[in-house]
Amino acid sequence: MSAVAMSAVAAAAYLHHMELTSADPARLAEFYDRVMQMRAEKLGADRWICRGADRTLLVSKGRDKALGFAAFACRDAEALDGLRLYVEGHKGVIEKSPSPLFDDRAFAARDPEGNAIVFGLAKTPAGESSRDIRGPLQHITFGSTDLVPMEKFYAETLGMALTDRVKDANGRMTTCFVRSTHEHHTVGMFLKPEAGLDHHSYEAGEWTTIRDWGDHLGQLHEPIVWGPGRHGPGNNLFIFIKDPDGNMVEISAEIEYVRDRPVKEWKHEPYTLNSWGPAIMRI
């Protein structure tokens, strides 16, 4: 039976793993092993794989604070084939998948800022350990110098659903959230002076699990650099830490499950980013 075109939402594509690049990948891998409970193993020359409960990160030699790729797993082979047809039918250019964790059915498409978004099938369950604090890899966000083509790529070419937008007093979009699952966003994008990775996030599920992360980070003397707070869009509770390269890493809980509701527009102001007060404004 031939595949039927399927959007990223219909394919239930969830953020499965991602690759960061670093001038010092050994140091970065050690951080994710120790702080984020993702056991690091060497995966060839200058490449590490860090795996915890439902969270996997590849760290490779390259530019600091840069994304290698973000990889989404589809619910099954029919969905993956359907999504490829969908992307091809919406002017997406299919590239070979750069991920060693997906098989050769996987493919990639590049957003207008050059970020490689990969889709494939999860071969093996993540390296679960009951001792790990809960925190599946859940979303990734980008800085962008022009959000309009970025939104178009994620919403139209990949078929993610637009959840919320933030606009300034002049009507200019400053933030945009899209989702490929029922969770408020699996990708977010912020208007910034420079394009690139903004942050990635692990979803702890419950406030008390953020408490457990806070206790764990405190024992390691790893400072929380933003939060605790609650985002407006997504309604998620959060804390942020910084890895040794300066990448912002979020631990979130209670992210909104979106069912039937219209796209909401938020005001560009600190209280939208953090309804409890202090905000890191991107622009």
Ligand SMILES: [Fe+2]
């Ligand atoms: Fe986030």
